[in-house]
Amino acid sequence: MQMDPILETIDAALKRKGLSDAAASKLAVGHPSLIKNLRMERKGEKRYNLPALQRLSEVLDLEFYFGPPRSAGIAPSTTVAGEQFDTVARYDAAGAAGNGRINLDGPPIDHLAFSKRWLAQNGISAGDSVLINVSGDSMEPAFYDGDLVMIDRRKKIIRSGQIYAFHDGDELRIKRMEVIPDTAIILRSDNPKHSTEHRTGNAMNDISQNILGQVVWSGHTWI
Numbered sequence: 001m002q003m004d005p006i007l008e009t010i011d012a013a014l015k016r017k018g019l020s021d022a023a024a025s026k027l028a029v030g031h032p033s034l035i036k037n038l039r040m041e042r043k044g045e046k047r048y049n050l051p052a053l054q055r056l057s058e059v060l061d062l063e064f065y066f067g068p069p070r071s072a073g074i075a076p077s078t079t080v081a082g083e084q085f086d087t088v089a090r091y092d093a094a095g096a097a098g099n100g101r102i103n104l105d106g107p108p109i110d111h112l113a114f115s116k117r118w119l120a121q122n123g124i125s126a127g128d129s130v131l132i133n134v135s136g137d138s139m140e141p142a143f144y145d146g147d148l149v150m151i152d153r154r155k156k157i158i159r160s161g162q163i164y165a166f167h168d169g170d171e172l173r174i175k176r177m178e179v180i181p182d183t184a185i186i187l188r189s190d191n192p193k194h195s196t197e198h199r200t201g202n203a204m205n206d207i208s209q210n211i212l213g214q215v216v217w218s219g220h221t222w223i
Contacts, residue, residue, distance in 0.1 A: 006048070010035060013060035016121065028056040058157045061123025078113060086119055086126035087111035088150060093172060094135040112148075114217075124216055128154045132165070132172075134218075138189040139163070139174055148219040149174070155214035158185065167210040174215065 014024060014035075021039075022032035029052050038048065057064035076087045089108035112131060119126055129152045134143045142163065143149060151165045158164065160178040167173075175197075178186040185204045187197040199207050 006053075007038065009062065010038070010056070010060065013062055013123075016123070017060060019060075024056065024059050027059045028052065054157060058155065058159050061155075063125075063154050064157075076111065077116070080113070084116040085113040086116050087113050088126045088129050088131050090131035090148070093130075093132040122216065124150070124152055125154060128152060129213070129216070134174060138191050138194045139176075140191045142176075142190045143174070143218055144220060146221060148221075149215045150217035151213040152216045153213035155216070156211040158208060158211065159214075163215040165212040165215060166207060167212060168207070172212070 014021070017024070019027075021035040025034035025036070026032045028034055034052055034056060054064045056062075078085050078087065088111060090110050090112060092106075092109050108130075114124075114126060129150050131148055131150050134145060134147045134149055136145055149165075158177050158179050161176065163174060163176050165172060165174050173187075175187040176190060178188065180186070184198050184200045185207050187199065187207075189196070
């Protein structure tokens with residue numbers, strides 16, 4: 001019997017993340033039976049709940065996509081001492097609590113190399129990621145002014161407690177987000193000196209539709 005390609009992808013991601021069916025299901029939809037139900041056949045056919053699959057893809061660091069064939073972003077690669085590295089583009093842009101600078105349309109100012117193995121283990125696509133600097137103190141102690149952060153632009157579905165870069169009017173901002181389904185998006189600063197923001201209605205939709213991506217790595221300069 002031929003294996004379902006969706007379940008094959010899920011099984012590989014579960015192994016990579018070290019999660020059981022029940023644990024991943026609970027993270028995705030709040031109950032442990034999602035993947036168990038996906039494995040069950042009804043009248044010889046698989047029936048998928050697409051919103052649930054989308055949430056599961058975020059938990060498993062998988063891309064959720066349905067449409068014409070497309071090519072993934074291709075990152076320049078190099079080899080050092082026999083190990084392969086992909087490079088991530090760094091742009092002259094900064095994310096902040098306010099007055100963030102946006103300049104992602106032009107060419108990158110340089111590239112940083114990351115181990116292909118490390119990127120794969122963390123479900124990060126170098127070609128779909130960018131590096132920008134942090135401006136301001138609103139996310140201390142997670143990030144300090146001038147720190148470098150990597151943003152995976154594939155990861156745009158908000159998962160509560162994670163940190164995202166997003167366009168807010170003319171500003172590029174970085175905040176920890178929480179979602180109250182169909183009610184509000186909460187923008188939190190890790191630094192208690194900065195107030196929490198609640199966005200509802202159209203303002204909530206504006207945030208969710210203008211996510212640049214999830215922050216998946218940061219680097220701090222000590223000099």
